[in-house]
Amino acid sequence: MFDLDQSIAAWRNSLPEQFRSRIQLLDELEQHLRDDIDRRIASGASPAEAWNSALTQLGSLETLSNEFAKLDKRMWAPAWIATAVLLLVVASVGYLAITLRRPLLGAHVLFVTTGYVAVFAIGFLAFISVLTRAIGLSTDHQLGAFKRTSTRLAMLAALTTCIGVALGAIWAHANLGHWWTWDPREIGGACVLAWTAVLIQSFRSRSSAPLSLMLLGVMGNIVVACSWFGPALFIQKLSYGYTPAFMSAILGSFLIAQILVIYIALLPAGALSLQGVRGPRVRGSGRAAQ
Amino acid sequence: MLKLGKDLVAASAVPLVLSILEEGESYGYAIIGRVRDLSAGHMQWTDGMLYPVLHRLEAQGAITSRWKIAAENGRRRKYYAIKVQGKKALEEHKAQWRLVNSALATMWG
Numbered sequence: 581m582f583d584l585d586q587s588i589a590a591w592r593n594s595l596p597e598q599f600r601s602r603i604q605l606l607d608e609l610e611q612h613l614r615d616d617i618d619r620r621i622a623s624g625a626s627p628a629e630a631w632n633s634a635l636t637q638l639g640s641l642e643t644l645s646n647e648f649a650k651l652d653k654r655m656w657a658p659a660w661i662a663t664a665v666l667l668l669v670v671a672s673v674g675y676l677a678i679t680l681r682r683p684l685l686g687a688h689v690l691f692v693t694t695g696y697v698a699v700f701a702i703g704f705l706a707f708i709s710v711l712t713r714a715i716g717l718s719t720d721h722q723l724g725a726f727k728r729t730s731t732r733l734a735m736l737a738a739l740t741t742c743i744g745v746a747l748g749a750i751w752a753h754a755n756l757g758h759w760w761t762w763d764p765r766e767i768g769g770a771c772v773l774a775w776t777a778v779l780i781q782s783f784r785s786r787s788s789a790p791l792s793l794m795l796l797g798v799m800g801n802i803v804v805a806c807s808w809f810g811p812a813l814f815i816q817k818l819s820y821g822y823t824p825a826f827m828s829a830i831l832g833s834f835l836i837a838q839i840l841v842i843y844i845a846l847l848p849a850g851a852l853s854l855q856g857v858r859g860p861r862v863r864g865s866g867r868a869a870q
Numbered sequence: 871m872l873k874l875g876k877d878l879v880a881a882s883a884v885p886l887v888l889s890i891l892e893e894g895e896s897y898g899y900a901i902i903g904r905v906r907d908l909s910a911g912h913m914q915w916t917d918g919m920l921y922p923v924l925h926r927l928e929a930q931g932a933i934t935s936r937w938k939i940a941a942e943n944g945r946r947r948k949y950y951a952i953k954v955q956g957k958k959a960l961e962e963h964k965a966q967w968r969l970v971n972s973a974l975a976t977m978w979g
Contacts, residue, residue: 605921608948610897612917615899618943639916651929664952677907765876850937 582628586619599645602720615640648720658708662701662733667699684754695741696772696808702730702737702779706797707841713794716732716850722791730797731783738776745769762824764814768807773865775803791845798841805834824865826827872912882971883923885963886913886955891933897940898924924950932956942945 588610594627620630673693677686695784709726712718749759760766776847782788782796812827813818820827844852890896890904898920905913927933928950935950952960 583871607926608921611897611945611947614945616917618897632906637917640919641916642918643921644918647919648925653924703924719925719928721925745959 581633582626584627584631585615587631588613595641596645599641604685604718605648607672607689616629642837650840651721656722656729658705659725659729662704662729665704666694666733675814684732684747685743688744688751691740691744691747691767693744694704695737695739695744695776696804698733698737698740699772699776699779699804700732702797703801703804703838705730705733706794706800709755709790709794710798710841710845713791713849714844714847714852718790718849727783727790727793730793731780734776734779738780740772741769741773741776746775764811768811771807772804775800777828795842798845802838804834805831805838879915880969882913883915883920884927885960885967887913887920887923888952888960888963890931891950891952892957892960895949897947897949901950906948926957928960932953932959 589612592606592610593778595606616634616637617627617630620633621627625633670690670693673690677690680686680689705726709718709722712722727831745766748766752761753759779796779800808828811832811833812822813824822830886905886908887901890901896904899917901924902915902917902920903917913959923934924935928935931953933950933952933956935948937946938947940947
């Protein structure tokens with residue numbers, strides 16, 4: 581006995597990898613197939629015949645995939661912004677590092693800052709993705725660009741943070757007589773490094789859901805903020821000239837904002853839309869698109 | 871049946887989609903059906919190829935989309951609607967196609 585829902589589920593599972601991440605497109609194609617099948621059955625075809633004819637009429641998925649690959653080459657505006665800000669910060673810190681006239685320490689500051697800001701850049705992209713999802717404007721292109729850009733940023737963050745932490749250890753050994761003392765800054769660097777490993781693993785995984793990646797990106801903001809500015813709450817000389825109370829207020833506000841973003845992320849897709857737009861929860865497939 | 875060339879079908883896809891959406895919001899399957907009706911069956915698209923066109927137009931800001939429940943069967947469908955930018959683009963397409971049509975009509979009497 582032909583089962584349409586089973587056939588559609590098998591069809592979705594058999595699609596090539598490049599289609600798997602295009603959840604909204606798959607939902608749209610599935611609806612197209614269901615509409616076509618309904619029309620063919622109404623015209624007298626059996627369900628199995630209607631299914632086969634509808635699939636043929638849909639055309640080659642390889643050709644379709646190639647067409648969408650062309651669309652993916654367009655850059656996502658927030659990715660441009662994140663990249664531009666990252667470059668600006670790296671250039672500024674690089675200039676300051678040169679003026680330090682202490683090459684090892686300057687290089688350590690430059691690499692660590694680049695790594696931390698790269699994780700913040702992922703957090704920014706995750707924040708934009710959470711917002712677009714919440715207002716129901718999330719697209720496959722945007723989700724794909726978020727994943728691709730964040731993967732690159734996570735790799736950059738891991739590499740530069742690793743080099744920065746190593747340079748910091750070398751500088752500490754040369755100037756303070758020890759490699760590692762579990763200083764709050766060192767612990768912070770290790771935490772960020774560990775988090776970049778989590779990000780790389782998750783963003784490169786084929787099975788990671790877009791929403792999970794958004795949450796990881798936002799949580800990266802928390803990890804870096806605590807690692808970078810947390811020590812200032814306990815050690816006056818690390819407070820960048822501000823009082824611990826002021827640093828506490830800024831850090832606390834930032835962390836509360838991140839929790840708010842996580843809350844928004846956990847709302848159903850389209851929950852904040854003014855037009856009542858909802859994410860594509862497909863009848864029959866029994867799951868939300870994101 | 872008159873068979874249209876692949877290039878002509880591709881070139882006419884955008885103005886056709888924009889023209890159909892100018893009539894009112896619609897979804898992929900209905901747009902294909904409308905094209906079939908408009909051309910009396912002469913224009914046969916491979917169904918899947920409509921979607922890259924729709925998604926490209928949406929990325930360009932010519933059309934917008936939203937998911938909503940279809941009244942007739944309760945299914946969620948992605949509906950597309952033309953935007954102001956799309957209407958401007960459609961006017962340009964119309965001018966270009968009228969020019970081509972006029973030139974060919976003049977040549978062929």
